[in-house]
Amino acid sequence: MERDAVLFANEAFYRAFADRDFPAMDALWAREVTVACIHPGWAPLVGRSEVMASWRGILSNPQSPAIACRRPEVFMQGMNAFVVCYETFDGNFLIATNLFQREAGGWKLIHHQSGPVPAPEDIEEPAETSMH
């Protein structure tokens, strides 16, 4: 089912992020259209080289957070899809939108925006050291 394929691509994105696996991250982003990315607190990045340079920096940082995806919701739109999900790390929460487009190799990311959100009341998260 296409919805599952999108969910799988979204999961692969967070696995590449958590594993600091740049080649996996690079393979997940579209090549046929202009991509964009808004990291929390950053100005928007536009174009594949700028976006991938940001991921190379983030994933090469041994201090980068061990992020995990919670409660992904998939919204299908034919050849496009988007996922809304929480991102958690060290007891903190972000909320993200991930846009995907179908390319030859499957569902590829074309845009990501992540920003702060209060901790949802109904998600259990182990208390850990906060990020500063």
Next chain:
Amino acid sequence: MERDAVLFANEAFYRAFADRDFPAMDALWAREVTVACIHPGWAPLVGRSEVMASWRGILSNPQSPAIACRRPEVFMQGMNAFVVCYETFDGNFLIATNLFQREAGGWKLIHHQSGPVPAPEDIEEPAETSMH
């Protein structure tokens, strides 16, 4: 040109927001697919009735900020498109992603995420009272 039509729809969204014009806002959101919305600091809203109820509340509040869109960038994907733009009000900045889909009546919003961003260094903004 389709790009201009998307930009026009994006502009109409911020005009409806600034004018607190709920009927205009309601007409801008898609009816043929499930829509979603992430207001700054809110949990994600899913479905047209929930999303439009949030806009009804925001637009009926006489204290809601006089928001304006800056530097919209349009990304076309056939029947879909997204816009990345800054939102400014009272000297503060947010960064937003607006997703559009072509419906019978033109380009309609299917998702909006807005979150905090530092003021871009190269945008001149008149100093005004901060929001609290």
